[in-house]
Amino acid sequence: MNVESKQHTNENSAAWTGAPWKDPSQSPFIEIQSLHKRFGDFTAVDNISLDIYRGELFAILGGSGCGKSTLLRMLAGLEAPSAGRILIDGVDVTELPPYDRPVNMMFQSYAVFPHMTVEKNIAYGLRKSRVAPAEIESRVREMLELVQLTNLEQRKPNQLSGGQLQRVALARALIKRPKVLLLDEPLAALDKKLREQTQFELMNLQDQLGTTFVVVTHDQEEAMTLATRIAVMDEGRFIQIGTPSEVYEYPRNFFVADFFGNINIFDATVISSEPGFIAVELGASGTRIRIQHGGVIDAGAAVMIGVRPEKLLISKDKPTDDRYTVTRGVVEDLAYYGNRSIYRVRSQEGRIIQVSAQNSQRSVELAMEWDDEVYLSWDSSSSVVLQK
Numbered sequence: 001m002n003v004e005s006k007q008h009t010n011e012n013s014a015a016w017t018g019a020p021w022k023d024p025s026q027s028p029f030i031e032i033q034s035l036h037k038r039f040g041d042f043t044a045v046d047n048i049s050l051d052i053y054r055g056e057l058f059a060i061l062g063g064s065g066c067g068k069s070t071l072l073r074m075l076a077g078l079e080a081p082s083a084g085r086i087l088i089d090g091v092d093v094t095e096l097p098p099y100d101r102p103v104n105m106m107f108q109s110y111a112v113f114p115h116m117t118v119e120k121n122i123a124y125g126l127r128k129s130r131v132a133p134a135e136i137e138s139r140v141r142e143m144l145e146l147v148q149l150t151n152l153e154q155r156k157p158n159q160l161s162g163g164q165l166q167r168v169a170l171a172r173a174l175i176k177r178p179k180v181l182l183l184d185e186p187l188a189a190l191d192k193k194l195r196e197q198t199q200f201e202l203m204n205l206q207d208q209l210g211t212t213f214v215v216v217t218h219d220q221e222e223a224m225t226l227a228t229r230i231a232v233m234d235e236g237r238f239i240q241i242g243t244p245s246e247v248y249e250y251p252r253n254f255f256v257a258d259f260f261g262n263i264n265i266f267d268a269t270v271i272s273s274e275p276g277f278i279a280v281e282l283g284a285s286g287t288r289i290r291i292q293h294g295g296v297i298d299a300g301a302a303v304m305i306g307v308r309p310e311k312l313l314i315s316k317d318k319p320t321d322d323r324y325t326v327t328r329g330v331v332e333d334l335a336y337y338g339n340r341s342i343y344r345v346r347s348q349e350g351r352i353i354q355v356s357a358q359n360s361q362r363s364v365e366l367a368m369e370w371d372d373e374v375y376l377s378w379d380s381s382s383s384v385v386l387q388k
Contacts, residue, residue, distance in 0.1 A: 020053040021229065027090075029054035029212055030075070030180065035084035037070050037236075044070040046236035047084075057206050057213040059223040062233035063259070068216045071233075072182050075214065076105045089179055102179035108188055110169035112157045119144070119153035122171045129176070143171040146205065163194045170202075174209065183215045187222060199225045220260050224248065232256050248308075254386045257306045264312070264353050265386070266305040270297050278385065280305060282327070283349050289325045293385045304386040309356040311382035314343055314367075314374050324377040329353060331372045343368060345376060 020026035028051035037045040045067045052058045060068045073079040075086060077098035085094045093101050104125075112121050122143055126136045144150045147167040157165060166186065173181055186202070187195045203226060206213050217223050223230050224244040231241045232255075240252040251257035254265070268280040271288065278293045280303060289305075297303060313319070319326055329345035332352065336359075343355040353376060357367070368374055 021051065026053060028052060029056075029089060030214070031085075031087040032071075032075075033085040033087070035071070035074065035086065036082045037067070037074060037079060038082045043236055045074070045081075048236070048238055050231060050238065050241070052212065052214065054212055055210050056228045057203065057215065057226055059215045059217060059227035059230045060233055061217055061220065061223040061230050061260075063218055066233045067236040068233050069184055072105070072184055072214065072216045075180070076103055076182050077101050078105075103182055104173045104176060104178040104180075105182040105184065106169050106173040106186055108185040110165050112165060112168050112172070114157050117154050117156060118149055118160070118168050121157070121168050122175055124172060125176045139175055143175050146174075146208070147171045148201075161194075162190050163198055166190065166198060167201075170205070174211065178211065180212045180214060183213060185217055186215060188217075188219075195222070196225075202226065232260060234259075250384065251306070251386065254304060254306075257384070257386055262309050262354060262356075263306045264309065266307070266351070268303050268305045270299050270301045270303060272299055273297050278303075280385075282325075283351075285327055285347070285349055287325060287327055289380045289383060291380060291383045291385055295385075297385075306384045306386050307378055307382055309342070309354045310358075311378045312353070312355045313377045314345070314355045314357055315377075316368070316372065316374055318375050319377040321377075323379055323381075325380050325383070326375055326377045327353075328373070328375055331368050331370055331374060334366065334368065334370065336366065341366060343374075345374060347376070 030050075030052040032048060032050040035045055035048050036043070048071070060071060062068045070079060074081050077093070077096060081094060085092055087093065088102055113124065116124070119140055123136050123140045126139065144153055147170060149164065149167055149171070152160065152164065157168070160168065170186075187198055190198055199222060215223075215226060227244060229241060229243055230247050232239045232247060234255060240247055240256045242250075247256065247260055251260060257263045266282045268282050271279045271281055273279075273296055276292060276294065277290055278297055279288060279290045281288050282305065291305070327347055329347040331343055332346045333344040335342045338359070340359055341357050343357065345353045345355060347353055355376065
């Protein structure tokens with residue numbers, strides 16, 4: 001889902017218009033400036049800088065040990081940076097303790113109190129801050145309605161489902177009205193179907209509140225569904241920052257392309273280069289294609305060409321459209337998922353190419369079977385040039 005077109009207009013978010021990072025007149029809400037974090041000789045976060053804008057649902061995506069949770073803990077004030085600064089809403093919070101920052105954090109484990117009811121769990125932060133009882137009651141009631149737990153306020157955590165526990169933790173984190181909510185793998189404990197449903201609930205809740213959310217996740221689909229923008233992280237650094245469609249369709253290098261979804265990689269040699277385009281020859285097949293590319297690459301240079309599985313067409317008949325790149329192969333494996341089928345095709349060069357084909361028509365028979373000779377084709381504009 002692309003949430004870039006949404007517009008927030010409440011007290012937390014003044015006229016969030018969809019792409020403030022492209023507007024020089026807009027000021028960042030969160031500024032991370034040359035941030036480092038070292039543990040002895042190990043560098044967990046390596047000189048990263050990032051601007052996040054008011055009202056964004058920003059995702060930090062990466063594998064285990066890449067530094068994403070350490071970064072989130074520094075934003076929360078639970079870890080002190082080795083160097084660099086963090087500013088929130090124009091205020092330098094680098095040296096401030098967690099309780100003095102306008103942020104709250106929702107942990108992966110949810111960390112709800114097992115001996116308290118839903119109502120008391122949600123109210124806990126306000127009671128600790130000695131908010132007046134009447135206001136606590138009003139804000140808890142408002143939050144119960146917002147997270148759809150109105151009839152469950154007297155239940156204990158052991159009487160709740162995983163999705164309901166997640167909403168209790170979310171309500172408790174939001175009830176103090178933080179300027180920024182930090183979420184560490186917020187949906188990891190849920191099963192697949194509930195996780196997908198909760199993603200949309202989380203987006204709708206964030207849209208209603210207008211609070212700036214920063215989500216850490218290792219799940220590419222979750223990041224694409226939730227986020228206005230994504231920062232792909234590896235070995236303590238940001239490799240690429242962009243909207244979900246930018247990162248998916250135009251990966252900056254092989255790491256991003258390979259980490260962010262499935263992709264087929266073809267070895268190629270540059271034949272010629274001109275402004276905005278290069279011509280390449282794919283491996284031993286001799287197939288030549290012209291690809292849009294902003295950089296300059298010398299003729300004879302080795303590159304990789306990436307094509308997403310869903311961009312490929314598979315058929316028993318050879319396509320005749322000149323715009324299409326065509327290669328041949330044999331179906332080696334296939335998997336039927338109901339709405340789509342996955343084919344693994346061994347090309348003439350011996351490479352395995354994966355194709356994701358939508359099953360748009362009802363049929364008890366598959367369009368292709370094991371050992372079928374097939375043609376694979378794709379629009380040349382779907383190719384992306386990748387370098388290590």
